[in-house]
Amino acid sequence: MDRDAYLERLGATADDAADLFEHFDQRTVEGRPYHALPDARHGVERGTVIVPDDDVVVRGYPSIPRILVLDPGIASFFEDAGTETIAIEEKLNGFNVRIADVGEPLAFTRSGYVCPYTTSRARDLLSLEDFFADHPETTLCAELIGPETPYTTHDYAGIDTHDFRVFDIRDRESGEPRSVADRRALCEAYDFNQPRLFGRAAPGDAVATVRSAIDDLDAAGREGVVLKSDDGTKLVKYTTESNHHGELAYAFSLPFDHGRDFVFSRVIREAFQAAELDEDGDRLRERAHDLGESILRPAVDAIRDVDAGETIGHRHTVRGSSAAIDALFDHLDDQAMTIEIESDRCEDGERVVEFVKVAESSRDRIAYYLEGGTRTE
Amino acid sequence: MDRDAYLERLGATADDAADLFEHFDQRTVEGRPYHALPDARHGVERGTVIVPDDDVVVRGYPSIPRILVLDPGIASFFEDAGTETIAIEEKLNGFNVRIADVGEPLAFTRSGYVCPYTTSRARDLLSLEDFFADHPETTLCAELIGPETPYTTHDYAGIDTHDFRVFDIRDRESGEPRSVADRRALCEAYDFNQPRLFGRAAPGDAVATVRSAIDDLDAAGREGVVLKSDDGTKLVKYTTESNHHGELAYAFSLPFDHGRDFVFSRVIREAFQAAELDEDGDRLRERAHDLGESILRPAVDAIRDVDAGETIGHRHTVRGSSAAIDALFDHLDDQAMTIEIESDRCEDGERVVEFVKVAESSRDRIAYYLEGGTRTE
Numbered sequence: 176m177d178r179d180a181y182l183e184r185l186g187a188t189a190d191d192a193a194d195l196f197e198h199f200d201q202r203t204v205e206g207r208p209y210h211a212l213p214d215a216r217h218g219v220e221r222g223t224v225i226v227p228d229d230d231v232v233v234r235g236y237p238s239i240p241r242i243l244v245l246d247p248g249i250a251s252f253f254e255d256a257g258t259e260t261i262a263i264e265e266k267l268n269g270f271n272v273r274i275a276d277v278g279e280p281l282a283f284t285r286s287g288y289v290c291p292y293t294t295s296r297a298r299d300l301l302s303l304e305d306f307f308a309d310h311p312e313t314t315l316c317a318e319l320i321g322p323e324t325p326y327t328t329h330d331y332a333g334i335d336t337h338d339f340r341v342f343d344i345r346d347r348e349s350g351e352p353r354s355v356a357d358r359r360a361l362c363e364a365y366d367f368n369q370p371r372l373f374g375r376a377a378p379g380d381a382v383a384t385v386r387s388a389i390d391d392l393d394a395a396g397r398e399g400v401v402l403k404s405d406d407g408t409k410l411v412k413y414t415t416e417s418n419h420h421g422e423l424a425y426a427f428s429l430p431f432d433h434g435r436d437f438v439f440s441r442v443i444r445e446a447f448q449a450a451e452l453d454e455d456g457d458r459l460r461e462r463a464h465d466l467g468e469s470i471l472r473p474a475v476d477a478i479r480d481v482d483a484g485e486t487i488g489h490r491h492t493v494r495g496s497s498a499a500i501d502a503l504f505d506h507l508d509d510q511a512m513t514i515e516i517e518s519d520r521c522e523d524g525e526r527v528v529e530f531v532k533v534a535e536s537s538r539d540r541i542a543y544y545l546e547g548g549t550r551t552e
Numbered sequence: 553m554d555r556d557a558y559l560e561r562l563g564a565t566a567d568d569a570a571d572l573f574e575h576f577d578q579r580t581v582e583g584r585p586y587h588a589l590p591d592a593r594h595g596v597e598r599g600t601v602i603v604p605d606d607d608v609v610v611r612g613y614p615s616i617p618r619i620l621v622l623d624p625g626i627a628s629f630f631e632d633a634g635t636e637t638i639a640i641e642e643k644l645n646g647f648n649v650r651i652a653d654v655g656e657p658l659a660f661t662r663s664g665y666v667c668p669y670t671t672s673r674a675r676d677l678l679s680l681e682d683f684f685a686d687h688p689e690t691t692l693c694a695e696l697i698g699p700e701t702p703y704t705t706h707d708y709a710g711i712d713t714h715d716f717r718v719f720d721i722r723d724r725e726s727g728e729p730r731s732v733a734d735r736r737a738l739c740e741a742y743d744f745n746q747p748r749l750f751g752r753a754a755p756g757d758a759v760a761t762v763r764s765a766i767d768d769l770d771a772a773g774r775e776g777v778v779l780k781s782d783d784g785t786k787l788v789k790y791t792t793e794s795n796h797h798g799e800l801a802y803a804f805s806l807p808f809d810h811g812r813d814f815v816f817s818r819v820i821r822e823a824f825q826a827a828e829l830d831e832d833g834d835r836l837r838e839r840a841h842d843l844g845e846s847i848l849r850p851a852v853d854a855i856r857d858v859d860a861g862e863t864i865g866h867r868h869t870v871r872g873s874s875a876a877i878d879a880l881f882d883h884l885d886d887q888a889m890t891i892e893i894e895s896d897r898c899e900d901g902e903r904v905v906e907f908v909k910v911a912e913s914s915r916d917r918i919a920y921y922l923e924g925g926t927r928t929e
Contacts, residue, residue, distance in 0.1 A: 240926035251924025411926060430820060438819065439812040440929045446807065446851035447921055450859070459852060460845070467844025468837070474823035475836060482827070544824055547628025549617035549788060552817045 176227035184232055184348065189217035199225070204281060204289040211287030220350065222287040226277045233275045233283060234350035236316055236343075239401065239410045243447035245389075246382045249402060252411045253378035258404035261381055262355040263373040263388055266412055267340050268329040268398040268421075269320030272297070275347050276307035291502035293319055295495055300339055306365045315367070316343035323492045325503055329421075332395070336494055341367040343407070352407035373400065385413065386452070393417050416462060419445050420469035428473035429487060429534040431541070438470070481541040486515055488531040488538075497526045507532070553604035561609055561725065566594035576602070581658060581666040588664030597727065599664040603654045610652045610660060611727035613693055613720075616778065616787045620824035622766075623759045626779060629788045630755035635781035638758055639732040640750040640765055643789055644717050645706040645775040645798075646697030649674070652724050653684035668879035670696055672872055677716055683742045691727075692744070693720035700869040702880055706798075709772070713871055718744040720784070729784035750777065762790065763829070770794050793839060796822050797846035805850035806864060806911040808918070815847070858918040863892055865908040865915075874903045884909070 178192035189195040195217045199210040207228055212235065215221040220235030242248030253261055272282040272293050280303040282293040296319065297303060306315070321337035322330050341362050344353045353361065362369040373388040381402070388400055392415050399414030419441045426437035445466055453459040480487050493500060507514055513533040520527050544550065555569035566572040572594045576587040584605055589612065592598040597612030619625030630638055649659040649670050657680040659670040673696065674680060683692070698714035699707050718739050721730045730738065739746040750765040758779070765777055769792050776791030796818045803814035822843055830836040857864050870877060884891055890910040897904055921927065 238928055240928050242924060242926055243921040244924065248924040248926075252926060427819070427823075430823065434819065435816040438815050440927075442804070442811065442815065442847055442851065443807060443927075446804075446848060446855060449848060450852045450855035453852075459849070463844035463848040464841040465844065466848055467840035467842065470819055471823060471826060471840040471843055472836070474819065475827045475830075478823060478827035544620040547619060547621065547625040549619055549625075549629060550817075550820075551615055551617050 176225070181225055181232065185219050185223065187217045187219050195219065200287075202288060204291075207278070209277075209289070211283075213286040213288075222273070222283065222285050224275075224283055224287045229278050231275070231277050232348045233273060233277070233287075233314060234345070234348060235287065236271065236273055236285065236345075237350070237410070239412050241412050241414070241444075243444060244451045245385055245413065246451070248413070249381050249385065249411075250379045253402075253404060253409060256378070256404045256409045258378065258406065258409065260375040260405055261378050262375050262403045262405070263381065263385055264342065264355075264401050264403060265370040265373070265388075265392065265397065266399045266401045266414070267318045267320050267331075267342070267370055268327060268418065269318035269340070270324055270326040271316070271318055274301070274303065274315040274317060275313075276303070276311055280304075280307060288506075291506055292325055292493065292495065292499050295499035295502070296337065297339060299495075301341075301367060302365050306367075310344075310361075312347045314345045314347045315341050316345060317341045317367075318370075323494060325491050325493050325507070328489075328491060329398075331397075338368060340370050342370050342401070354406050355403050356405070358407065370401075389413065389415055396421070414444065416445065416448060416465075419448075420465050423466070423469040424473045425489075427470050428477055429489070429537040430474045430477060431537040431539075432534045434474070442466070477537060478541050478545065481538055482545055486531055486533055486538075487541075488515070488534040490517070490529065490531050492527065492529045494522070494525045494527045500526050500528055553602070558602055558609065562596050562600065564594045564596050572596065577664075579665060581668075584655070586654075586666070588660075590663040590665075599650070599660065599662050601660055601664045606655050608652070608654050609725045610650060610654070610664075610691060611722070611725060612664065613648065613650055613662065613722075614727070614787070616789050618789050618791070618821075620821060621828045622762055622790065623828070625790070626758050626762065626788075627756045629779075630781060630786060633755070633781045633786045635755065635783065635786065637752040637782055638755050639752050639780045639782070640758065640761055641719065641732075641778050641780060642747040642750070642765075642769065642774065643776045643778045643791070644695045644697050644708075644719070644747055645704060645795065646695035646717070647701055647703035648693070648695055651678070651680065651692040651694060652690075653680070653688055657681075657684060665883075668883055669702055669870065669872065669876050672876035672879070673714065674716060676872070678718075678744060679742050683744075687721075687738075689724045691722045691724045692718050693722060694718045694744075695747075700871055702868050702870050702884070705866075705868060706775075708774075713869075715745060717747050719747050719778070731783050732780050733782070735784065747778075766790065766792055773798070791821065793822065793825060793842075796825075797842050800843070800846040801850045802866075804847050805854055806866070806914040807851045807854060808914040809911045811851070819843070854914060855918050855922065858915055859922055863908055863910055863915075864918075865892070865911040867894070867906065867908050869904065869906045871899070871902045871904045877903050877905055 178196055182192045187195050198216045199212050201210050210225040212223045222235035224233040271285050274282050274297050281289050282297050284290050317339045321334040322328050323336040344358045374384050376384050396417045398418045401412050403410050423441050426433035449459055449462055477487050515531045517529040555573055559569045564572050575593045576589050578587050587602040589600045599612035601610040648662050651659050651674050658666050659674050661667050694716045698711040699705050700713040721735045751761050753761050773794045775795045778787055778789050780787050800818050803810035826836055826839055854864050892908045894906040
């Protein structure tokens with residue numbers, strides 16, 4: 176492939192194509208090679224993909240910054256965005272993929288790898304042929320959500336197994352987004368489910384609407400909101416207390432796999448939220464108690480499970496065609512994951528597999544300390 | 553100085569003297585140069601000092617490992633130590649210094665720098681002349697404790713301002729410790745205060761004594777214990793719940809200065825202690841609530857203080873001669889600390905200064921987020 180041409184198409188800041196391309200991983204999907212950039216480098220987004228045989232670039236999804244206070248965070252973030260209003264949309268707790276038509280529709284993960292299972296589910300659940308026939312050079316940005324996915328298990332009312340929510344539609348190569356209004360209309364036209372729109376407000380006037388959305392989402396145990404300029408180019412997120420506590424509980428259920436990376440940032444989110452929103456001491460005390468329980472209980476449970484000789488790890492259920500599920504396990508295997516299958520059965524013509532991603536770091540560290548091993552930190 | 557000779561005397565694993573000595577910092581104390589190793593390198597302990605004019609090496613104090621469970625942690629740690637019993641001594645929450653006679657007695661910090669204030673206090677409070685006349689090539693390892701020190705502020709019953717506890721006596725150059733019995737007898741002979749000895753027990757039999765010591769210390773808000781082989785060579789520590797929560801509260805009172813480094817390790821200590829010692833759900837719930845409050849309340853207070861325009865930082869009170877206090881502020885200044893003096897007065901013939909070590913990272917990060925700044929983590 177002509178690396179210099181791709182360097183220019185990507186708008187990379189690297190002086191030399193080799194400086195950028197050494198960071199790309201090469202994989203194949205159904206015999207076709209593709210190159211994925213697993214981390215942001217030289218001004219190119221994480222997850223950017225090149226498929227040289229089809230001369231295609233699929234731009235990575237941008238990292239969305241976060242505000243820690245609503246007032247003046249919202250007004251300050253959109254101050255120079257030149258947007259009349261901002262759209263307040265729900266942020267969903269699921270698995271973020273970009274779906275692009277590269278000869279055929281493929282679902283790429285945040286890191287730029289094809290997930291065969293998500294690809295198969297997207298082809299079943301979304302009218303991709305119609306959409307890509309009309310909009311071939313476009314990427315659908317979607318969240319795979321629900322209790323039965325290989326990546327997340329968050330429950331959503333009305334979703335028994337899994338579903339997609341399309342939250343963005345972008346130019347495949349430039350990453351330029353459709354406006355919020357266009358995207359919502361397109362999703363309606365192609366019958367794609369999309370995140371709830373809580374409303375629109377002028378940036379200087381949005382705090383009350385966002386606070387009320389956050390209150391509702393928090394009460395329902397949902398993640399939070401993304402605020403978007405009308406043209407879709409400026410995005411910022413803000414999340415709920417229940418999301419922070421849920422993420423801490425998730426992290427500390429496997430403390431040596433996720434704990435260190437997760438804990439500080441979630442505590443900081445909690446502290447700013449509490450400083451802004453918890454008017455009285457009782458509310459703050461309750462938040463602190465929930466925070467402590469989110470951290471400590473799952474960690475103690477993990478230690479007791481290892482002590483009892485049980486496998487620890489994240490449990491998932493997936494359902495779909497037998498071939499899609501085989502491809503999923505090959506894909507997880509490629510990522511050097513240790514999987515334990517707990518059940519594998521047929522239900523209503525679909526294959527249903529329950530499995531655990533074995534958390535070897537947490538298992539081994541916990542066992543070491545339980546045997547009396549010492550720690551120097 | 554003859555670097556190759558020092559390399560050999562230190563028993564360093566570096567092939568070349570330059571590989572080790574590039575890591576030493578050079579300072580002076582009262583015109584005399586000394587070299588301090590601020591981090592462990594090439595098999596040489598952190599804080600090791602060379603004073604070439606006096607041909608002296610002061611070996612760094614070893615890092616003491618920690619067990620996370622008492623059973624089988626204690627038995628396992630001392631399994632091959634060949635010790636008949638272990639001594640269970642209190643670990644104090646203070647400022648750890650080594651005091652050695654290098655022409656004159658000097659107090660060296662963990663990183664190997666001379667602290668002029670601690671030096672002056674040690675000369676006033678400990679009979680150093682008598683001791684070093686008899687034991688010139690020896691290091692006293694002591695903790696400066698009490699509410700009035702420039703480094704820690706932990707309250708101890710019976711200590712109104714500050715005092716020393718001598719917890720170890722070692723050969724200055726080799727670092728070889730005196731046995732526990734010898735050291736305790738020497739401290740008595742020279743009238744040095746020392747940490748409480750809870751008792752001695754065979755390693756396989758010590759859990760009950762340690763648990764009971766930990767319960768007492770926890771109830772008194774004290775730090776924990778160090779378990780020592782009879783010959784003083786094998787040391788391991790274990791700390792109380794109140795210590796973990798106190799350290800978290802300290803860390804999150806200045807979240808962007810200490811929070812990230814502190815939080816994970818303290819949570820892990822808590823989780824293993826709870827898994828071993830918290831028999832029932834109520835006890836675990838109470839621990840979790842205290843943990844959450846230790847983390848969240850001081851962080852929220854810090855945010856509200858910055859919002860109100862107040863200075864945030866650790867507050868300290870010191871008392872002593874005017875010259876010693878001037879030397880202390882020069883020393884803190886050398887470490888690029890920003891100090892705000894809150895009061896400077898004379899009391900009972902001593903100078904007493906109250907000051908704040910201004911926490912610029914926390915102040916600036918909090919102000920940035922309160923103004924609406926975004927976070928990418």
